[in-house]
Amino acid sequence: MSHAAAFPTTPVGTSGPAVAARATGLSKVYGQGDTRVTALDSVSVEFRRAEFTAIMGPSGSGKSTLMHCMAGLDTISSGSTQIGDVELGSLGDRQLTRLRRDRIGFIFQAFNLLPTLTALENITLPMDIAGRKPDQQWLEMVVGTVGLSGRLSHRPSQLSGGQQQRVAVARALTAKPEIIFADEPTGNLDSRSGAELLGFLRESVQALQQTIVMVTHDPVAASYADRVIFLADGRIVDEMREPTADAVLDRMKRFDAKGRTS
Numbered sequence: 183m184s185h186a187a188a189f190p191t192t193p194v195g196t197s198g199p200a201v202a203a204r205a206t207g208l209s210k211v212y213g214q215g216d217t218r219v220t221a222l223d224s225v226s227v228e229f230r231r232a233e234f235t236a237i238m239g240p241s242g243s244g245k246s247t248l249m250h251c252m253a254g255l256d257t258i259s260s261g262s263t264q265i266g267d268v269e270l271g272s273l274g275d276r277q278l279t280r281l282r283r284d285r286i287g288f289i290f291q292a293f294n295l296l297p298t299l300t301a302l303e304n305i306t307l308p309m310d311i312a313g314r315k316p317d318q319q320w321l322e323m324v325v326g327t328v329g330l331s332g333r334l335s336h337r338p339s340q341l342s343g344g345q346q347q348r349v350a351v352a353r354a355l356t357a358k359p360e361i362i363f364a365d366e367p368t369g370n371l372d373s374r375s376g377a378e379l380l381g382f383l384r385e386s387v388q389a390l391q392q393t394i395v396m397v398t399h400d401p402v403a404a405s406y407a408d409r410v411i412f413l414a415d416g417r418i419v420d421e422m423r424e425p426t427a428d429a430v431l432d433r434m435k436r437f438d439a440k441g442r443t444s
């Protein structure tokens with residue numbers, strides 16, 4: 183499918199720095215003593231503007247933790263994280279909340295939709311809170327592409343899991359944030375809807391210079407990205423550019439063969 187010709191609007195801010203987000207020597211330790219877990223072990227990584235990155239790795243390798251720390255949703259134990267030029271550690275709670283609201287889009291597995299709001303109200307909520315008006319043409323384009331046009335006045339409880347996921351995706355894209363963090367965004371979709379969604383994310387990167395970081399277990403989903411970062415035991419152990427599903431699958435099999443301690 184191709185939306186390139188129909189992408190009508192101005193790109194996501196083109197004036198900012200070339201690196202949309204960066205972690206430097208990022209470590210995250212949970213618990214103490216016997217329950218101490220090093221979820222991230224001195225991770226340094228850059229997410230460049232207008233690049234689509236997939237994060238992969240075995241269960242428990244630190245993928246979600248990396249994304250949560252980068253997005254300012256979790257504290258870090260050492261190192262630093264930046265969104266654009268802003269060092270997250272230098273921000274107070276309110277500044278961090280505002281930065282998340284204004285500059286970051288989220289597509290998480292728990293969709294975090296508000297039950298009393300309609301689908302449309304959920305989609306525009308972050309912009310309403312920020313006092314910004316959605317670009318109507320873009321909103322319609324996003325809603326049409328994720329297949330929600332007939333469902334906008336439904337509340338989340340009246341939508342299927344897959345439809346709720348589409349609302350979460352539309353909410354993230356509508357505000358044109360500087361960077362979108364997505365955790366298994368196609369997890370609840372059938373393969374055709376998943377492919378459409380990934381194609382749309384891909385084109386939002388190409389046509390709008392959107393920056394996307396996506397955690398996934400699915401090699402086919404990862405193949406839509408520009409690069410794949412592989413985590414194991416809280417460290418980046420490999421990186422692949424222009425991934426194909428087969429190449430990603432082969433790389434993942436090497437984790438399985440070695441167990442989790444590669």
Ligand SMILES: Nc1ncnc2c1ncn2[C@@H]1O[C@H](COP(=O)(O)OP(=O)(O)OP(=O)(O)O)[C@@H](O)[C@H]1O
Binds near residue numbers: 212220221239241247
């Ligand atoms: N709140 C927490 N308290 C204690 N340990 C945690 C917490 N969150 C994550 N961990 C631990 O940190 C490690 C990394 O977890 P994380 O959820 O980042 O892995 P993941 O790669 O996203 O896994 P999955 O693919 O299963 O979702 C795991 O060992 C996990 O048990």
